[in-house]
Amino acid sequence: MIELHGFGKDYGDFTAVKSLDLKIEAGETFGFIGPNGAGKSTSIRFLATLLKPTRGGGSVAGHSVTADPVAVRQAVGYMPDNFGVYDGMKVWEFLDFFAVAYRIGRSQRKQIIGEVLELLDLTHKRDDFVNGLSRGMKQRLCLAKTLVHDPPVLILDEPASGLDPRARVEVKALLKELRRMGKTILISSHILTELADCCTSIGILERGQLLMHGPINEVYRQIRRNRIVEIQFYENRDAGLSILRSCEALQGLEIEPTRVVAELATDDAGLADLLEQLIREGVRMKSFNDKDPTLEDVFMTVTKGLVT
């Protein structure tokens, strides 16, 4: 649904994006992660037909971004990182303005605006002035305007930036709802945890280069060389600790009053064997938890160049 082929962009002598290859399948929610200045907005602006590439190209919904930008705009709902709302305009007028721009007929517009306001939970703000809305509401309105022409693809540049925790949660819930509706979503953020539970795949960008991308579980698996297991003993803690210490796969052990964290160079079968041994030797545990790495772990490992 979204493809980049050797996309690159120079600003004068400065290379913002070197050569980016990316493929996002229909129905995916793809998280584009990278620190400030990594080149996320540059790549996104290209896909939204707002920027000419220096090298390479790409396509959205089967249309070439450079050869057929009008078809791409029809297929894309784009939310920029810095959006403006117009003074003196009411919420419904703002949406109507974009609906007209997408050449949606007068008879359909009222219904579509009603549906979009409903979806974004903005119906009660229909007749409010846009510039009087809170930041969270403005952000939601901006998301609403990306939906008026019912595009199959949404490209959202930092849609949750500057929002308070409640508004962030609401944006994430909306993204999940949009995915359920079958939209393909590209969403950028430099806040890793923001994307962790709403993306099906991620790409990590640093200094204009994609360091890693793929389904979120696969990316986790690739960097997961060692397993981190958190154990809470209930009885026979000393026996449990001695089993852990004699385990060949043990790479590290943190002993805390209420829990023990073991780092083990092993796989699922190795963990199952260890658990079985602990139980067999009479160690009772409240929990034996194979911890998933967080997106921060992934990011730090990848950007340290530990993964090639």
Ligand SMILES: Nc1ncnc2c1ncn2[C@@H]1O[C@H](COP(=O)(O)OP(=O)(O)OP(=O)(O)O)[C@@H](O)[C@H]1O
């Ligand atoms: N119009 C421009 N002229 C010159 N340099 C630019 C221009 N736009 C972006 N850059 C530079 O290109 C690099 C990539 O910028 P870009 O905005 O794509 O990064 P980003 O990953 O979106 O960062 P952020 O999270 O801060 O938005 C940065 O070093 C930026 O300063």
